Amino acid sequence: MEAEVQEIREHLRHYPPFDRLDPQWLDQIAARTDVAYYREGSTIQEYGEPIDNLRYVRSGAVEVYRHNGELYNRIGEGDIFGHTGLLHNRRVRFPVRAIEDTLLYLIPADVFDQLCEEDDQFADFVELSGPRLKATVEQNERENDLMVSRVRRLLTRSPVNIEENAPVHEAARLMTEHHVSSILLFSKSDPDDERAFAGEEHGHWRLTGILTDQDLRARVLAAGRPGDTPLAEIKHDRLITIQSDESVYEAMLAMLRNNVHHLPVLHRRRPVGVVHLSDIVRYETHSSLYLVSNIFNQGSVKGLSRLMPDVRAAFVRLVDDGATSQMIGQAMSSIGRSLIRRLIELAEEELGPPPVPYCFMVNGSMARNDQTITTDQDNALILDDSFDPAEHDAWFAALAQRVSDGLHACGYPYCSGGIMATNDKWRQPLSVWRRYFTEWIDEPDPEKLLHSSIFFDLEAVHGEERFVEQLQDLVAERASHSPLFLAALARNALNRTPPLGFFRTFVMEKDGQHNNSINLKRRGTAPLVDVIRVHALAVGSRSQNSFERLDDIVKANTLPAGQADKLRYALEFISMVRIRHQAYDLKHHHAPDNNIEPENVSDGERHNLKDAFQVLSNAQKFLRFRYPMPTR
Amino acid sequence: MSPAAAHQQRSESTWAAFFADQADRCRDPALRAFYAAGLPAPDTPLQDVPLMALDFETTGLDVHRHAIVSIGVVPFDLKRIRPSAGRYWVVRPPRPLDEASIRFHRITHAEVARAPDLDEVLDEVLAALAGHVVVVHYRGIERPFLDAAVLARRGERCLFPVIDTMRIEARQVRAGWWNRLKGLFSARRTSIRLADSRTRYGLPGYSAHHAKLDALATAELLQAQIARHYRPETPVGELWE
Known part of the structure; x- marks a missing residue:
């Protein structure tokens, strides 16, 4: 093999999708590659012009635009462009300009076609957005077999x-x-x-x-x-x-x-x-099942708080075992709920039996069953309508305090927004709760809803589950018939937007600005959950988990074909990146958070994240159009 | 007549006449064909000129004592460089290769021992160059070495205009009163070696000292130089010498 072919091949093989190709393929591509130089500021391809090769950035950087001139992506060394044009009548779809002096490798169209034909992984990669993300998520699911740990x-x-x-x-x-x-x-x-x-x-x-x-x-x-x-x-x-x-x-x-x-x-x-034998014992102790049973064996808050390292170890183990975000969310939420139940049992042992029936409710991530490792507490108390504040509230206030303090001691910090049963407003009889929800839905005000949308994810943890069920029914029936409420909720779901993607060691915003890190919860999972919640409430879904809500949405057939699947893949992918980074932090004794620095995002993850952000961005645009503010 | 004198005699405007004359006069068929392929007129815009990057590796810098070891050619134009259409030859120098130059070139004794004499591949080399304007980095190597080798083997001259990316770079970095002033006062002049020149245009570093890779690197450099300092319409006669 000649030196320049070797040189080209050596570069290609470090970047997706080439990094997963057979060596023979790499040889073939490198031997057919042409080269071209573009000066900073020059146009590389214009909309509609013929294109007969795939373009690979060997050095430098380029900006990719939409037909309407909007910035679509900024890409650097090792990235490709032109594939969309090659797949669509051999005409350029996205104009591209060099933003630095740029050297391109040009891979002939016939080689590109052959690759798409014969290598599924390559084909998935160049098919925009959907298939690539789908293939990645499905492959992760296939490769990991949680039930059998080897x-x-x-x-x-x-x-x-x-x-x-x-x-x-x-x-x-x-x-x-x-x-x-x-x-x-x-x-x-x-x-x-x-x-x-x-x-x-x-x-x-x-x-x-x-x-x-x-x-x-x-x-x-x-x-x-x-x-x-x-x-x-x-x-x-x-x-x-x-x-x-x-x-x-x-x-x-x-x-x-x-x-x-x-x-x-x-x-x-x-x-x-x-x-x-000790390896096996240690392994078993970190199983979530063992942990839950251990929670119920603890006789004090102190004992419970000592299980914190085990909770973290169980989380890490689930990630290492290749669990999906749904499995991890479910397990972590179950652990959290068990903790609350045990805290309530311990409190009741001291406080005596409750004066009136009640239900301890959780909201937000625990209700949605998508908790990870960094999460604050969101909870409330629904009391029987026979509740008399003067006579009974001291007991419930004490209960709320103990649970809340206990959770805090166990690593679930107090809710900064005050969504806790210790707050008088969120410790009310069922009839008051019905009024709250009715008001939120019938007289929606985006400002007020911003603080209460967390209550639209609700699940019973202890006590009279029917109280929460009645509220869930109320929401399911009323919300779907209130365009105004859906519009307000939809508008709030647009508040947090995803970035455009990554460029080198930066997060790139839609206006081309750079940031050093991204909060994957704020800019990814949370807005996706918001979008899914609006669609779910619109079809009268009673589910709380985002994936289950998507199932309900698909059944109701209210979204264009394939939309729900795209949301599912996007949510799963962003969630897993977030979860994996948290597990990584835990393993390396850093405090886990939701922030991710681009230098810690692999090339493969970058492409998929970019696609997932695009799915979210499109879903938000659709939301605005689907649930417009009704004109009165 | 020395190559330098020959060069002086043929000013740029008469390259075409020289080629036509040689095409008639040469007895060697390969050289005849090479000259007969002709040259673009000096006023041809660069964007319409077929170019050929040429790089030799030699056993040393002295055309009288040293010889060619490998030859790389890569055809290109201002839009695209085609390494896949290029060629690479290893040839056996008449004098044995010394250890130092082997380490330098990463070409092994065995490779050289198996290689043919330049005479055997010369027809192919000339055919590859024919009809193209040759591009080199530093005109003091490829043209004189090829001329001497052809003269020794075929008894006739092989001369042609070249675009020298090193000269272009020298003009850019050393032109202007400011740069001359800097040159006067600073101990080190800006390097115009291939790798250093490439860096100024954001071109990646290659593992150098392979004739075809260097030919590719030279082609990339010329594209970058034209993009930055000239226009695609610049007449080729302004750059060749």
């Missing part, structure tokens, strides 16, 4: 090995040096032996046994054997192993069945590590 996940280091003819003191020395409680024994082997594997240094080896701390005690010291005893002499006759793709559960059963605490893990015939 035993290889538990391995933290490669095994320590020794030849079985070595003396036992050498094994003890190696184990001490590496801080391990077991060592694997090997012997030279015939390559034809069905248990043989090729070693790193030449030759074939066979795993013959495992020596543990316990063996050193029982089989060496207690048996009075000298330190120079060959390991082969003291090894167990039987060796229990497990394949690395077996489940953690299988590993646990193997240990129980054979009464061993160490299990060598093999990938085919090659040992890749050793699991110890």
